[in-house]
Amino acid sequence: MLLIWNRPGFTEELSEQERTALFGEVDEIMKELTETGELIGGQALANPSQTLTVRQVDGNPEILDGPFMESKEQFAGYLAVDCDSPQRAAEIAARWPDVRYGGAMEVRPIMDEAGTEM
Amino acid sequence: MTGDRTVEDLLRTFAPQVLGLLVRRYGQFDRCEDAVQEALLAAATQWPGQGVPDNPRAWLLTVATRRLTDEWRSESARRDREVAVARREPAYAGVAPAADAEPTVAADDDTLTLLFLCCHPALPGSAQVALTLRAVGGLSTAQIARAHLVPEATMSQRIRRAKQRIEAAGARFTMPGPAEREERLGTVLRVLYLIFNEGYTASSGPDLRRTELTGEAIRLTRILRGLLPDDGEVAGLLALMLLTDAHRAARVGPDGELVPLAEQDRARWDAAAIAEGIALITEALTWSPPGPYQLQAAIAAVHAEASTAAETDWPQIVALYRLLARIAPNPMVTLNQAVAVAMVDGPRAGLALLTPLDADERTAGHHRLAAVRAHLLELAGDVDAARAAYLAAARGTTSRPEQRYLEVRAARLTGQH
Numbered sequence: 001m002l003l004i005w006n007r008p009g010f011t012e013e014l015s016e017q018e019r020t021a022l023f024g025e026v027d028e029i030m031k032e033l034t035e036t037g038e039l040i041g042g043q044a045l046a047n048p049s050q051t052l053t054v055r056q057v058d059g060n061p062e063i064l065d066g067p068f069m070e071s072k073e074q075f076a077g078y079l080a081v082d083c084d085s086p087q088r089a090a091e092i093a094a095r096w097p098d099v100r101y102g103g104a105m106e107v108r109p110i111m112d113e114a115g116t117e118m
Numbered sequence: 119m120t121g122d123r124t125v126e127d128l129l130r131t132f133a134p135q136v137l138g139l140l141v142r143r144y145g146q147f148d149r150c151e152d153a154v155q156e157a158l159l160a161a162a163t164q165w166p167g168q169g170v171p172d173n174p175r176a177w178l179l180t181v182a183t184r185r186l187t188d189e190w191r192s193e194s195a196r197r198d199r200e201v202a203v204a205r206r207e208p209a210y211a212g213v214a215p216a217a218d219a220e221p222t223v224a225a226d227d228d229t230l231t232l233l234f235l236c237c238h239p240a241l242p243g244s245a246q247v248a249l250t251l252r253a254v255g256g257l258s259t260a261q262i263a264r265a266h267l268v269p270e271a272t273m274s275q276r277i278r279r280a281k282q283r284i285e286a287a288g289a290r291f292t293m294p295g296p297a298e299r300e301e302r303l304g305t306v307l308r309v310l311y312l313i314f315n316e317g318y319t320a321s322s323g324p325d326l327r328r329t330e331l332t333g334e335a336i337r338l339t340r341i342l343r344g345l346l347p348d349d350g351e352v353a354g355l356l357a358l359m360l361l362t363d364a365h366r367a368a369r370v371g372p373d374g375e376l377v378p379l380a381e382q383d384r385a386r387w388d389a390a391a392i393a394e395g396i397a398l399i400t401e402a403l404t405w406s407p408p409g410p411y412q413l414q415a416a417i418a419a420v421h422a423e424a425s426t427a428a429e430t431d432w433p434q435i436v437a438l439y440r441l442l443a444r445i446a447p448n449p450m451v452t453l454n455q456a457v458a459v460a461m462v463d464g465p466r467a468g469l470a471l472l473t474p475l476d477a478d479e480r481t482a483g484h485h486r487l488a489a490v491r492a493h494l495l496e497l498a499g500d501v502d503a504a505r506a507a508y509l510a511a512a513r514g515t516t517s518r519p520e521q522r523y524l525e526v527r528a529a530r531l532t533g534q535h
Contacts, residue, residue, distance in 0.1 A: 035275060082272060084244070112517050
């Protein structure tokens with residue numbers, strides 16, 4: 001699983017040309033991963049302002065508007081890939097354009113239901 | 119739905135034979151494979167309602183051939199309009215025999231050649247698996263995708279690229295020579311074992327999709343054994359699969375937790391599969407030089423013969439592992455060997471065997487090494503170290519049932535001083 005973290009609002013600072021180039025780059029990577037059969041799925045998350053946060057307050061769950069984790073980066077979406085090695089996954093992550101704009105990609109294995117006999 | 123079951127069995131039996139025959143006649147693995155899939159689809163929709171034709175294989179062959187020739191015809195018609203007359207004559211013209219003519223080469227040979235082709239060394243392992251399941255197993259792309267938990271589009275791309283790579287590698291539909299055949303058979307066995315292991319899931323949920331794969335791996339290995347009855351390793355692999363799969367019902371507890379071999383309720387082991395596996399490996403070892411699959415099957419047979427874990431003939435298992443470590447050295451073999459040695463010579467002797475694995479880049483930091491070490495430390499009574507090792511192993515695994523098992527083991531040791 002490739003978790004996409006980026007700086008909130010970074011696309012607002014981009015010129016139209018830069019933004020088009022970024023979307024094109026994303027399309028290109030997605031197309032390539034579809035062709036290699038490595039793409040399983042992915043979702044982009046809406047702007048953090050759309051967030052609801054559920055938390056327990058005085059023993060009861062409360063639903064609040066907005067994200068409450070103060071961080072420089074927001075969780076922006078994910079990409080699920082099926083590849084031969086973690087190195088290959090990291091290679092894909094390294095090409096994701098958000099990384100160039102101050103974001104980060106977190107590469108984490110997905111838990112499997114299959115087990116080894118011990 | 120016995121009717122459907124029969125249709126499916128028929129289709130699975132004939133799929134590799136029809137495909138093998140087409141590829142032998144026309145080459146172009148890629149297109150022949152698509153044509154066969156279309157014929158299978160047509161059969162799957164028509165036969166249950168209209169009844170199975172008298173000669174199902176000839177029916178499939180006719181339909182698949184028609185698809186192929188239709189495609190060629192439309193292509194050549196297009197070319198006719200586009201290119202010069204001199205270059206118009208297609209290379210395949212006139213070579214196609216009647217579609218329902220009986221094959222001149224035994225269908226079995228075609229199945230074997232097909233298996234070797236799908237396990238072509240130019241393909242990555244995941245593609246070998248997918249292609250074997252589709253071309254030899256006759257599974258649909260959707261079924262294969264479901265079993266591998268990936269979207270159908272992903273799997274269909276993987277299969278398409280595998281077919282293209284085979285074409286690009288210039289693979290001919292002929293049986294490789296003796297030396298190459300020996301080498302390729304090793305790949306075929308590995309792919310079949312990989313399919314088996316992918317299906318041998320610990321999940322006991324309502325969705326048993328992956329057991330399709332163990333069943334399929336066993337079925338294909340049975341076919342292979344029918345084709346190569348004189349190969350001891352083929353017999354060994356089949357025995358190993360049967361003896362392993364026999365544990366299936368006992369290896370998962372009521373809450374979906376993994377039950378280790380030593381704690382399994384042996385009454386729930388599949389007695390018929392065990393009897394068949396033991397007979398198979400016992401017989402094979404009388405005439406074949408022991409190979410890695412036979413030795414692993416022999417080890418599984420020794421476990422199966424004991425009525426309780428305590429009664430297991432551990433010295434014999436140690437001897438078999440020693441032999442296995444000599445002919446096929448591998449850190450995973452060493453891990454299992456350490457467990458067996460611990461049962462005979464005590465946990466410290468087993469732990470000593472693990473030490474070199476810390477320096478081996480294949481196992482250093484691997485969760486299986488930590489798990490085995492934890493188990494042996496627990497046997498040795500070193501509670502704190504065992505607990506730390508169980509937790510380290512739990513952090514390292516990507517298997518949910520295994521993680522649960524390891525965390526529970528660690529928790530049991532908490533406060534036990």
